[in-house]
Amino acid sequence: MILAYPMPPGEEIFERISKLKEKMKQHKIDSCLIVQNVDLFYFSGTMQNGYLFIPLEGEPILAIKRYAPRAIIESPIKKVREIGSVKDLSSVIKEVVDEIPKKIGIELDVFPVNNYLFLKQILFPSEIVDSSPLIKDIRKIKSAYEISMIEGASEIAKKVYELAEKTLSPNITEMEFAAFLEAHARKWGHQGYLRMRSLNSEALSWHILSGKSGATLSYVDAPAGGMGTSPAFPVGAGFKKIKENEPILVDFITCYGGYHTDQSRIFSVGRLNKKFIDAYEATLKIQDAILKEAKPGVSCETLYEIGVNLADKLGYKNNFMGPRDYQVNFIGHGVGLEINEFPFIAKGHVYPLEAGMTFALEPKMIFPDEGAIGIENTILITDDGYKKLTDIKEEIIEVKKE
């Protein structure tokens, strides 16, 4: 059991800030104001409500609305100030810079327009530019500490999948089974709340879909959507009862110390028919073919193409990564403090893999009205290849009929 209250090391926080300053210099941005909670945690070690101001020259300063005493304990940043509202920001900023910055970077990919318009009045006459590409670029390479957190999440996941094998039985609903597994995951240290960047993105642990649910699409940019519980939450586990002899996709994300791991396995109660078993074998082949090439220097798009081409060759052109006309354009997505971060193993993502990148690789097949088949592991790119961070057996997990 890995219960803890894990806190990132102080040196690591300063290292991250110095990487950001490097990028700011390149982009001629003389300061950054970190506004989003995940980025705030990444660069300060605390997620208390407030802002982190990072000048190109000089010390960073944390302006906390609520709750400053906790930010002081959690963050290695020395200057922490308590503010009543965003209006106090400019006086806090003046404490660490001699003159008002010319160009302030803010995460404009998530910062709401009203907040922006208000801040423009306060920070006048600074020009506000988008800092999110810089931040995403830094966050895509994981440190040893970050990898240890993802490994912690994977350790919890391993126990979840073992428990699933021990307890799966037909006639419970997808949600009941998912909730049972999640309760145990939390007992073992899973934080419960997941994070996905951008407006309307909502992440959930309980993506457990049985039979035709696995072929039910939804708003989410994923090969398999799921029914969910109502049109107001139309994704993931629903009220369908799990049956015998149907593929059960257990796509269960865990999170430890803020870091996610994403994995899927196929379960069944009794034997699956040959069609599903063959498709599963195909996803394993695709996974292996991709991983064989996974190492620093190889383009993400190349890995994607290896997967798509092999799926075509194996006869799954209309099933791979979604049903015909609704296929997604990726086979993998970065995981870290968010589950949709760089790198994306996807069409158009032509940058190279680098050591320290972590991503979920998820070759999946969808059979309309029948179900989803596939495997997913969380992968770390190492100096000369890759390492699977997921330690769960890879065969179809078949449990006996009652």
Next chain:
Amino acid sequence: MILAYPMPPGEEIFERISKLKEKMKQHKIDSCLIVQNVDLFYFSGTMQNGYLFIPLEGEPILAIKRYAPRAIIESPIKKVREIGSVKDLSSVIKEVVDEIPKKIGIELDVFPVNNYLFLKQILFPSEIVDSSPLIKDIRKIKSAYEISMIEGASEIAKKVYELAEKTLSPNITEMEFAAFLEAHARKWGHQGYLRMRSLNSEALSWHILSGKSGATLSYVDAPAGGMGTSPAFPVGAGFKKIKENEPILVDFITCYGGYHTDQSRIFSVGRLNKKFIDAYEATLKIQDAILKEAKPGVSCETLYEIGVNLADKLGYKNNFMGPRDYQVNFIGHGVGLEINEFPFIAKGHVYPLEAGMTFALEPKMIFPDEGAIGIENTILITDDGYKKLTDIKEEIIEVKKE
């Protein structure tokens, strides 16, 4: 058990749209583009990924990126179009209006800057204005259908609190207890995922705090924060073990058909000391004094002041709604599709209560290093008074020591 896949009635959706058109007319906005998922569900009945365009004159049209076949089933809106990307929006809009709208309302309280700047290019030469005040104003009054959904959530909550009484025992962690309750809530129909509007707002069911955790503040604008599981999720239940004779705040939100209900009760294993019992009695008195005046026409701020004044009079000036220097400025918040919506029973909220408003009323006391005490119920304002939607006994729920 109320498992279902509840869908709002079609007439209700059209009624909401017509209310929005009324407000658009008043504010001289000739169209609205609904972009946020919760608002999209409210005005269309579906939460598939896309946009709802509502012209002042003429039919609304849904432009869905993913997954249109499901939007067609779920929404009563007749015109549903599939789009590849946001770039296709203007051609969809042209289908229902003769000329490009002069003024488009968008929810600028949540819409990110980058999306806004991109949309401005596409929708040029329309002026984009903030539609969120109009939408929030409409959403603050609940229909009979919406109230029935909140009642559904309350029905699940009642079972959660009964289960908590039956199963609470010392030496389990807050998170373990919370996760156990949540697993059952989900089995009974709780959707699991909660919603809170605005950047960095994250809502959780598992706000279960024992002893000094109840006095641990955090980023969240609430009287009691909780430790959470790491600085990356520093709120709600943590790894502290529940002990005998300490106040245990079970502040557990449930959600059904997208609608929330929010309630809290104090539990203890063995007797609480007189200080806590007296404080609890005081919160009940405050609740009753506020509810006595709760009816249409009374200002929200008036209710807030009744609470604060009575707390002062009863000797809890430095404990009410947070510890000294960190008290929050509200005693209640609207609940519906989000758990921070209008009305706010708060300082400065001088608008009157109206029939159909639903809010959580939560008089609470914080004792530094000792714990949180309080009660919370979800309240409906009726034509001539109020109705408690929460049906859970109001005494301290004391379970026997082992």
